[in-house]
Amino acid sequence: MANNNIVLEAKxxxxxxxxxxxxxxxxxxxxxxxxxALLGENGAGKTTLMNILYGLYLPNSGDVLVxxxxxxxxxxxxxxxxxxxxxHQHFMLIPVFTVAENIMLGDETVRYGMVLxxxxxxxxxxxxxxxxxxxxDPEALxxxxxxxxxxxxxxxxxxxxxxxxxxxxxxxxxLTPQEADELFAIMRELTKRGVxxxxxxxxxxxxxxxxxxxTVMRDGKVVGTVTxxxxxxxxxxxxxVGREVILTVEKGPTKPGEEILKVEGLKxxxxxxxxxxxxxxxxxxxxxxxxxxxxxxxGQTELVEALxxxxxxxxxxxxxxxxDMTGKPPRPITETGMAxxxxxxxxxxxxxxxxxxxxxxxxxxxxxxxxxxxxxxxKAIDANARKLIEDFDVRTPSPYVITSxxxxxxxxxxxxxxxxxxxxxxxxxxxxxxxLDVGSxxxxxxxxxxxxxRGVAVLLVSAELDEIxxxxxxxxxxxxxxIVATVNTEKVTREQLGLWMAGxxxxx
Amino acid sequence: MxxxxxxxxxxxxxxxxxxxxxxxxxxxxxLVIITSMLATTIAVATPLTLGALSGLFCxxxxxxxxxxxxxxxxxxxxxxxxxxxxxxxxHEAAMLSMIVGVIMAILTGGLFALLHAxxxxxxxxxxxIGGTVINILAAGITGFLNRQMFFGAGSxxxxxxxxxxxxxxxxxxxxxxxxPVVGRIxxxxxIAIAAVALVVISHFVLFHTRWGLRTRAxxxxxxxxxxxxxxxxxxxxxxxxxGGFLAGLGGAxxxxxxxxxxxxxxxxxxxxxxxxxxxxGNWTPFGAWAAALVFGAAQALQINLQFFRELIPPSLAFxxxxxxxxxxxxILTMLILTGLIGKTIPPAAxxxxxxx
Numbered sequence: 001m002a003n004n005n006i007v008l009e010a011k012x013x014x015x016x017x018x019x020x021x022x023x024x025x026x027x028x029x030x031x032x033x034x035x036x037a038l039l040g041e042n043g044a045g046k047t048t049l050m051n052i053l054y055g056l057y058l059p060n061s062g063d064v065l066v067x068x069x070x071x072x073x074x075x076x077x078x079x080x081x082x083x084x085x086x087x088h089q090h091f092m093l094i095p096v097f098t099v100a101e102n103i104m105l106g107d108e109t110v111r112y113g114m115v116l117x118x119x120x121x122x123x124x125x126x127x128x129x130x131x132x133x134x135x136x137d138p139e140a141l142x143x144x145x146x147x148x149x150x151x152x153x154x155x156x157x158x159x160x161x162x163x164x165x166x167x168x169x170x171x172x173x174x175l176t177p178q179e180a181d182e183l184f185a186i187m188r189e190l191t192k193r194g195v196x197x198x199x200x201x202x203x204x205x206x207x208x209x210x211x212x213x214x215t216v217m218r219d220g221k222v223v224g225t226v227t228x229x230x231x232x233x234x235x236x237x238x239x240x241v242g243r244e245v246i247l248t249v250e251k252g253p254t255k256p257g258e259e260i261l262k263v264e265g266l267k268x269x270x271x272x273x274x275x276x277x278x279x280x281x282x283x284x285x286x287x288x289x290x291x292x293x294x295x296x297x298x299g300q301t302e303l304v305e306a307l308x309x310x311x312x313x314x315x316x317x318x319x320x321x322x323x324d325m326t327g328k329p330p331r332p333i334t335e336t337g338m339a340x341x342x343x344x345x346x347x348x349x350x351x352x353x354x355x356x357x358x359x360x361x362x363x364x365x366x367x368x369x370x371x372x373x374x375x376x377x378x379k380a381i382d383a384n385a386r387k388l389i390e391d392f393d394v395r396t397p398s399p400y401v402i403t404s405x406x407x408x409x410x411x412x413x414x415x416x417x418x419x420x421x422x423x424x425x426x427x428x429x430x431x432x433x434x435x436l437d438v439g440s441x442x443x444x445x446x447x448x449x450x451x452x453x454r455g456v457a458v459l460l461v462s463a464e465l466d467e468i469x470x471x472x473x474x475x476x477x478x479x480x481x482x483i484v485a486t487v488n489t490e491k492v493t494r495e496q497l498g499l500w501m502a503g504x505x506x507x508x
Numbered sequence: 509m510x511x512x513x514x515x516x517x518x519x520x521x522x523x524x525x526x527x528x529x530x531x532x533x534x535x536x537x538x539l540v541i542i543t544s545m546l547a548t549t550i551a552v553a554t555p556l557t558l559g560a561l562s563g564l565f566c567x568x569x570x571x572x573x574x575x576x577x578x579x580x581x582x583x584x585x586x587x588x589x590x591x592x593x594x595x596x597x598x599h600e601a602a603m604l605s606m607i608v609g610v611i612m613a614i615l616t617g618g619l620f621a622l623l624h625a626x627x628x629x630x631x632x633x634x635x636x637i638g639g640t641v642i643n644i645l646a647a648g649i650t651g652f653l654n655r656q657m658f659f660g661a662g663s664x665x666x667x668x669x670x671x672x673x674x675x676x677x678x679x680x681x682x683x684x685x686x687x688p689v690v691g692r693i694x695x696x697x698x699i700a701i702a703a704v705a706l707v708v709i710s711h712f713v714l715f716h717t718r719w720g721l722r723t724r725a726x727x728x729x730x731x732x733x734x735x736x737x738x739x740x741x742x743x744x745x746x747x748x749x750x751g752g753f754l755a756g757l758g759g760a761x762x763x764x765x766x767x768x769x770x771x772x773x774x775x776x777x778x779x780x781x782x783x784x785x786x787x788x789g790n791w792t793p794f795g796a797w798a799a800a801l802v803f804g805a806a807q808a809l810q811i812n813l814q815f816f817r818e819l820i821p822p823s824l825a826f827x828x829x830x831x832x833x834x835x836x837x838x839i840l841t842m843l844i845l846t847g848l849i850g851k852t853i854p855p856a857a858x859x860x861x862x863x864x
Contacts, residue, residue: 054735056734056735056864075737076734076735076736076737077737080736080737086735088735091732092729092731092732092735092736093729093732094724094725094728094729094732095728095729095856096724096728096856097721097724097725097728101721104721105721105722105725105732105733105736105738106722106733106736106737106738107736107737108718108721110717110718114717114718114719115716115717115718116716116717116718116721157736
């Protein structure tokens with residue numbers, strides 16, 4: 001391959017953070033018009049490398065070459081002027097601004113040196129969106145658009161700045177499978193027009209489906225670069241993790257028992273007063289896993305908060321082991337035998353500034369053996385912590401480490417240990433593996449299966465379709481606050497679930 | 509601004525104006541009374557309007573500023589001091605002295621704001637603490653210097669209350685001020701006129717210029733602004749200092765436009781009421797101005813009722829007590845801040861230091 005085809009090259013990039021070597025002599029190059037996937041686990045250094053290419057961080061050593069020229073990139077301004085555009089995992093859009101305002105921000109068209117020229121910008125946005133087939137309305141408020149459309153706004157924002165190199169950071173994390181397919185089509189369309197794309201992800205299927213080349217990173221180093229023809233999912237996973245990984249979850253057939261959780265016509269409003277759970281009914285039996293699939297923000301959060309007593313129910317009833325628990329606060333609900341692995345482990349699952357041992361008794365500290373007459377018993381708390389650390393393989397130097405210092409996977413293990421170490425009848429796990437590395441995911445999945453096989457009812461909420469399909473015995477699909485379909489896992493395809501997640505039942 | 513809030517404002521103002529009209533109708537025509545009330549309302553709302561605009565620029569860029577009170581107090585003192593120096597020590601003309609005083613006040617506000625910016629943007633000190641520091645600092649410095657310079661033997665002015673240059677004269681706005689009876693509304697002093705003009709200018713700047721778009725962007729989502737090459741820290745510094753200038757002009761109102769003297773702590777909570785006005789106005793210039801006018805009306809009520817003191821019927825005797833009526837703006841502030849008025853939405857990143 002001729003050298004002049006390379007539009008972007010990173011040579012020997014090294015970046016230290018206090019205590020971490022995030023990038024260790026990383027070499028990476030991007031050819032004109034290709035989709036180059038950057039694959040790696042969380043914390044492998046992908047995002048650090050991209051932030052260096054985008055000028056958000058300066059490397060400690062190493063060179064960045066754009067179109068063959070060594071160019072220091074000190075700020076996002078530099079990278080924009082070099083034709084590099086980035087679509088961040090968490091969109092860099094301002095919800096209260098219009099599409100046009102978001103797109104022009106930082107590169108405004110003005111009259112008299114300062115007055116915004118909204119019309120010209122809107123016209124330019126329309127032109128770009130027609131040209132690349134990215135339909136967006138420049139006057140719409142970004143906060144009211146679906147995520148898939150917001151992502152298009154981000155892409156147009158980069159194109160508006162004449163980006164020739166596009167960095168997409170975990171772009172499919174928030175999309176339905178169909179939306180992801182649409183995105184891949186857009187990506188291919190862009191490369192036909194000479195745009196080169198760096199595609200950051202940890203999803204193996206996507207990488208094989210869309211990329212021209214794949215570079216795998218692990219622990220801040222590049223492990224290797226392959227083409228989709230040369231590698232399969234297994235090999236890529238091994239490169240990513242550094243050891244053989246079992247990608248499939250092994251589980252036997254389900255033996256459903258008595259009904260543990262029964263929900264009838266449940267209605268819940270979110271913090272803004274909008275009804276986000278609209279008349280939901282379902283039940284979960286002992287010894288089965290009911291997976292709740294759906295794109296984030298379709299009412300799953302509010303559903304789980306209502307079931308766990310964290311949110312007021314505005315209608316309907318919920319029964320737990322036959323007892324009416326509607327409107328009960330969390331404590332009586334947990335005492336009946338419900339374990340809750342919350343969606344946001346750092347905000348709702350742990351008190352990050354507490355030590356591990358204290359976090360392990362957050363739901364039991366008030367009763368024997370951890371307290372007597374309202375006085376805590378440090379010895380009992382210590383013994384509990386040591387046992388759980390051992391049993392659940394929590395990697396911590398001691399039970400008295402501040403929990404925020406642990407890795408995401410180990411933080412999640414602290415929660416799982418706390419929740420599952422008591423006699424439970426129902427486990428509600430909301431996004432239990434989000435943001436975790438493959439090893440931790442494997443572990444959490446195994447724990448969930450173990451609970452099921454012990455005859456515990458499991459309600460698993462996840463936006464990861466693969467996770468839902470691998471673990472669930474039955475699957476309920478949520479769309480705009482309703483369950484639009486409930487099926488046995490063997491009887492459904494990924495594609496069908498994807499269609500339901502996108503609301504396709506409405507047209508049927 | 510939504511209709512509900514507008515209706516509340518209209519209702520509150522109507523009640524206050526109505527009270528004065530009812531009491532005074534035997535002596536003056538309702539039109540004259542309403543005109544006089546309106547003119548007073550606009551005048552006394554001046555520091556509240558400017559204070560609210562000051563808060564707006566700060567908070568729209570993401571910096572909470574509860575130091576407006578202190579900025580205004582400091583500006584009131586140093587503006588007045590500059591004017592007196594020019595007038596009595598350098599024997600400059602009264603008008604020139606007052607103009608220098610106003611400029612000095614504006615710069616003082618800017619300097620206090622710079623301190624707030626350094627504390628809250630560079631050193632990421634809790635912004636409420638930063639604002640409190642300014643309030644305490646301003647109260648201390650002005651009280652101390654006031655005593656040191658004007659009172660006691662051997663002080664600069666030797667214990668004599670110096671000759672003051674007076675207050676800024678009313679400006680007769682051509683045409684508008686010539687309208688019979690209601691024309692009186694358009695005869696205002698320069699800072700009052702500037703405040704109204706600045707409401708319009710601030711709205712235009714915030715919502716129709718590049719500067720405004722970027723300011724709102726750093727107040728809503730600084731990281732997004734950073735990724736498109738906007739200098740978040742610079743934008744925040746600049747807007748906090750602009751806010752300081754506005755608070756400084758508001759401070760000048762107290763000693764150069766309202767009365768021609770300085771009293772310790774004379775801003776008397778107006779900086780905090782201005783903040784309430786900004787919140788009530790949902791962080792928009794026109795909304796804040798409307799809210800400032802409500803507070804102004806409450807004060808105008810107090811002032812105008814005193815003219816008609818003897819006419820107040822015995823059944824409403826409590827209205828004779830100017831202290832009772834004087835409570836109105838503070839009670840309104842409390843009602844607004846306790847959220848009785850409905851939900852307001854601050855800029856998303858308001859009060860949060862930006863970390864790269």
